[in-house]
Amino acid sequence: MNRKLDITPDVEEAARKSVDALFHLHNEMGPGLLESVYASCLEEEFKHRGIRHAREAAIPLNYRSRRLDVGFRADFIVADKVLLELKAVDALLPVHQAQTITYLKLTGLQLGLLVNLNVSLIKDGIRRLFRECFQTRFVILSGAKDPRQRRPYRERTHGFFTLFRMTGNGYLLGLKTLPNPALT
Known part of the structure; x- marks a missing residue:
């Protein structure tokens, strides 16, 4: 049974702007830097483009009707619509995808972008993950x-x-x- 995902246009627009910023960043900086360097540069790129974002956004966990701050942090949440998780690794592992999916579930966001910036072509390093698919x-x-x-x-x-x-x-x-x- 195939079912189409209902991703709203504002979520798609936030994702498009994020990917545009990532392409520009990767063209300027290239692969091989630390994740923290890419995160700082991407934050500057978002500010330059006027894209609303939150860096190192805390993700609380609700357990037994209590809110627990257990240290989960998303690299970026763009326009309160898209979760952006950055990596600078040789290859994305299943644990990276599981982490992003967990963050999507805890935040209630529909769409997450798992991005490995340590690739020669950035298009090969971007994965779109949907909360509903897992x-x-x-x-x-x-x-x-x-x-x-x-x-x-x-x-x-x-x-x-x-x-x-x-x-x-x-x-x-x-x-x-x-x-x-x-x-x-």
Whole structure:
């Protein structure tokens, strides 16, 4: 079943302006710098273009009806519409995508741009992530009721896992972020 994502024009416009600023920044600076340098330069580019943004925006976590400030910070939130997560790495890993998806869920924003600036062509370093395209559920990664039968947890190379906890009965639980079947 295919379903079209409803991204509003103002979100698309904020994303377009962000990508334009990223293209200009990357043409000027090129690959090979630290993420903090790119973030400072991008902030200057946003100011020069008059784009409303928040840098290092705190993302609170609501747990049991309480707001917890646990240190989650988005690199940029552009026009209160688009989350922008910058990286300067050799290759984007599944954990980077999982981080951006988590931030989208916590902020309630529809669209996130995960950007690796350490690439020769910036178009190869931009990933658009939509909150609606992913779902998170608890999964049992390994374990057995009898401790003698427990197999050690081995990191998997597919999917996005975040270790959650070892339960009292020996099950290793985690969060697995999967494509939303309603959108595939």
